[in-house]
Amino acid sequence: MAAPWVSLRLVAPMWNGTRGIHRLGGAVVPEGNQKKERKMLQFLNNHFYDVEALRGYLLQREMSKVHLKNRFRDKEWIRPDKYGHFSPEFWNFREVPVEAVDASDCEINYEGLDNLLLLKELQSLSLQRCPHVDDWCLSRLYPLVDSLQELSLAGCPRVSERGLACLHHLQNLRRLDISDLPAVSNPGLTQILVEEMLPNCQVVGVDWAEGLKLGPEEQPQDTASPVPA
Amino acid sequence: VAHTGRTVGRLGEGDWDGKVSEIKKKIKSILPGTPCDVLPDTSHLPPEHSDVVIVGGGVLGLSVAYWLKQLENRRGGMRVLVVERDHTYSQASTGLSVGGICQQFSLPENIQLSLFSASFLRNINEYLAVTNAPPLDLQFNPSGYLLLASEKDAAAMESNVKVQKQEGAKVCLMSPDQLRNKFPWINTEGVALASYGMENEGWFDPWCLLHGLRQKLTSMGVFFCQGEVTRFVTSSQRMMTTDDEMVTLKSIHEVHVKMDHSLEYQPVECAIVINAAGAWSAQIAALAGIGKGPPGTLQGTKLPVEPRKRYVYVWHCPQGPGLETPLVADTSGAYFRREGLGSNYLGGRSPAEEEEPDPANLEVDHDFFQEKVWPHLALRVPAFETLKVQTAWAGYYDYNTFDQNGVVGPHPLVVNMYFATGFSGHGLQQAPGVGRAVAEMILEGSFQTIDLSPFLFNRFYLGEKTHENNIM
Numbered sequence: 286m287a288a289p290w291v292s293l294r295l296v297a298p299m300w301n302g303t304r305g306i307h308r309l310g311g312a313v314v315p316e317g318n319q320k321k322e323r324k325m326l327q328f329l330n331n332h333f334y335d336v337e338a339l340r341g342y343l344l345q346r347e348m349s350k351v352h353l354k355n356r357f358r359d360k361e362w363i364r365p366d367k368y369g370h371f372s373p374e375f376w377n378f379r380e381v382p383v384e385a386v387d388a389s390d391c392e393i394n395y396e397g398l399d400n401l402l403l404l405k406e407l408q409s410l411s412l413q414r415c416p417h418v419d420d421w422c423l424s425r426l427y428p429l430v431d432s433l434q435e436l437s438l439a440g441c442p443r444v445s446e447r448g449l450a451c452l453h454h455l456q457n458l459r460r461l462d463i464s465d466l467p468a469v470s471n472p473g474l475t476q477i478l479v480e481e482m483l484p485n486c487q488v489v490g491v492d493w494a495e496g497l498k499l500g501p502e503e504q505p506q507d508t509a510s511p512v513p514a
Numbered sequence: 515v516a517h518t519g520r521t522v523g524r525l526g527e528g529d530w531d532g533k534v535s536e537i538k539k540k541i542k543s544i545l546p547g548t549p550c551d552v553l554p555d556t557s558h559l560p561p562e563h564s565d566v567v568i569v570g571g572g573v574l575g576l577s578v579a580y581w582l583k584q585l586e587n588r589r590g591g592m593r594v595l596v597v598e599r600d601h602t603y604s605q606a607s608t609g610l611s612v613g614g615i616c617q618q619f620s621l622p623e624n625i626q627l628s629l630f631s632a633s634f635l636r637n638i639n640e641y642l643a644v645t646n647a648p649p650l651d652l653q654f655n656p657s658g659y660l661l662l663a664s665e666k667d668a669a670a671m672e673s674n675v676k677v678q679k680q681e682g683a684k685v686c687l688m689s690p691d692q693l694r695n696k697f698p699w700i701n702t703e704g705v706a707l708a709s710y711g712m713e714n715e716g717w718f719d720p721w722c723l724l725h726g727l728r729q730k731l732t733s734m735g736v737f738f739c740q741g742e743v744t745r746f747v748t749s750s751q752r753m754m755t756t757d758d759e760m761v762t763l764k765s766i767h768e769v770h771v772k773m774d775h776s777l778e779y780q781p782v783e784c785a786i787v788i789n790a791a792g793a794w795s796a797q798i799a800a801l802a803g804i805g806k807g808p809p810g811t812l813q814g815t816k817l818p819v820e821p822r823k824r825y826v827y828v829w830h831c832p833q834g835p836g837l838e839t840p841l842v843a844d845t846s847g848a849y850f851r852r853e854g855l856g857s858n859y860l861g862g863r864s865p866a867e868e869e870e871p872d873p874a875n876l877e878v879d880h881d882f883f884q885e886k887v888w889p890h891l892a893l894r895v896p897a898f899e900t901l902k903v904q905t906a907w908a909g910y911y912d913y914n915t916f917d918q919n920g921v922v923g924p925h926p927l928v929v930n931m932y933f934a935t936g937f938s939g940h941g942l943q944q945a946p947g948v949g950r951a952v953a954e955m956i957l958e959g960s961f962q963t964i965d966l967s968p969f970l971f972n973r974f975y976l977g978e979k980t981h982e983n984n985i986m
Contacts, residue, residue: 424712446855481836
């Protein structure tokens with residue numbers, strides 16, 4: 286199956302644990318006293334221009350932070366920054382083609398993908414739980430057609446069946462993980478259509494019987510399949 | 515004196531009791547603490563003064579309003595009023611559109627407009643962010659456009675693709691063999707070459723864009739009014755050109771907006787008027803006196819935009835092409851695309867000049883599908899021989915009869931009327947770029963980012979066609 290993961294960690298996971306006031310794109314249901322906070326905030330927002338302007342400003346700042354993290358475009362993508370965060374051993378690997386990238390939980394977005402698309406021998410890519418990977422990003426993956434064999438999109442909140450339709454370019458794909466995609470409207474049907482679209486690929490993640498009504502003696506099956514991270 | 519209903523009044527004839535109650539009512543209405551009905555309710559009328567009046571509240575009008583507010587130097591520096599005749603948008607081209615966006619044009623300006631629009635749509639939640647509102651989901655399908663060319667069009671397609679690649683569009687050419695390989699459901703008979711858009715092309719939900727724009731504009735302080743523009747009040751100035759010719763320049767300083775189902779109208783004093791009325795732009799232009807003059811002169815040049823009816827049909831075909839299907843445009847002009855996950859497709863075809871349907875209403879001609887659309891679809895995709903039409907609708911193209919490209923920018927004689935119309939079927943996909951261009955023209959005096967000089971009004975008088983080859 287998958288080649289042993291060389292966990293090079295070239296794109297370090299930068300999971301922002303704290304939540305900004307306006308969590309980008311997330312329809313997160315707040316529980317408990319977070320709900321009260323939200324209501325209070327909405328009330329203030331509706332009554333005071335200052336609060337509205339402040340929230341607008343903070344939202345702009347959050348967005349520009351994401352842009353900042355994706356700014357290494359059109360440059361040599363393996364680059365130590367001025368504090369030398371990448372270890373000197375990297376220089377030994379300069380000639381070695383990158384085979385696998387694990388970008389799980391990373392805040393990579395459409396512009397940031399410029400860096401990954403330069404990897405002409407990339408075989409395995411994991412974009413699990415990336416909050417900014419959406420349908421537009423999937424339409425950019427076709428340059429990896431010759432080498433990409435494994436792709437995981439599990440848990441990406443913005444990927445829907447419309448983005449999955451662009452994956453038909455990746456004819457060498459052998460394993461595709463589309464489990465746990467909340468934006469997909471009909472996971473069972475999508476699984477079937479994606480399997481038809483990529484006949485040589487093993488599509489993992491959704492049990493096609495999920496949408497069907499279960500008989501009284503059957504138990505609901507666990508659809509989340511473990512993917513080696 | 516006893517109070518009876520009728521008294522022979524010492525204070526004159528008439529009903530004394532009635533008069534007393536009338537006087538009591540008047541006093542009551544003037545006293546504080548009671549609702550004062552002396553002033554009539556004007557909440558449905560537009561404001562009396564507005565810097566910019568945009569005629570037409572479709573995607574182009576809203577896009578111009580958005581960019582005007584976005585690019586103004588001072589917050590709240592410009593009052594913008596959008597006048598839309600029909601708030602249900604029942605006949606507006608925006609809502610009835612198929613919603614496609616593609617960069618496969620022959621004109622570099624069109625390609626750049628579409629590229630910018632794609633990036634606008636991609637980052638729509640940054641452009642149209644409103645605090646507390648949920649993010650917009652455009653339902654964008656990045657599946658691309660596939661244009662098929664017969665033997666005689668193949669050379670034109672090749673040169674078009676070269677221009678497109680130069681401008682930065684991601685398009686590739688495919689031979690019939692490659693087509694069969696990639697899309698086994700296509701019958702490549704009669705196809706010599708195909709061009710396939712790989713990125714930034716597809717289709718989306720135009721209502722969502724419209725709603726997002728309206729929401730953002732309301733939060734930016736743009737005024738909306740439901741009414742019809744019935745009159746422009748202009749003032750003229752006679753000036754001498756450098757060739758010593760007398761020219762009459764007109765300037766609109768008042769717009770009369772008439773309310774629905776009533777004779778009531780509001781005169782709005784304005785500085786700039788934007789004609790984004792889509793299929794009805796010619797009527798608005800005529801109101802300003804554009805085209806009233808001897809034919810062959812600049813005064814006599816009308817705005818050559820007229821409504822053209824186009825049909826869209828939705829059908830179901832269980833064995834039809836799969837999830838990877840792009841929007842396919844056949845050599846015959848017929849096109850189709852998938853709609854949703856359930857084996858539904860929609861498509862249509864532009865009729866030939868002689869077969870143009872009557873644009874007086876939006877009734878659908880189902881025979882048109884049977885005779886002029888289905889045969890071509892079934893030839894190109896054999897699975898479509900067994901399809902079943904579910905529903906259909908019709909919409910207008912704001913068709914530019916001169917050269918099927920948009921009209922953008924000021925009129926040479928009516929100096930403060932700016933056009934943003936006439937896009938003949940690709941207005942929706944170019945709206946963000948055009949809106950920005952018009953706003954730049956108004957605020958800076960010239961096009962800053964994308965140069966749309968080939969789309970100015972002058973070309974109708976000078977006879978220079980800016981022709982676009984790839985129209986659907």
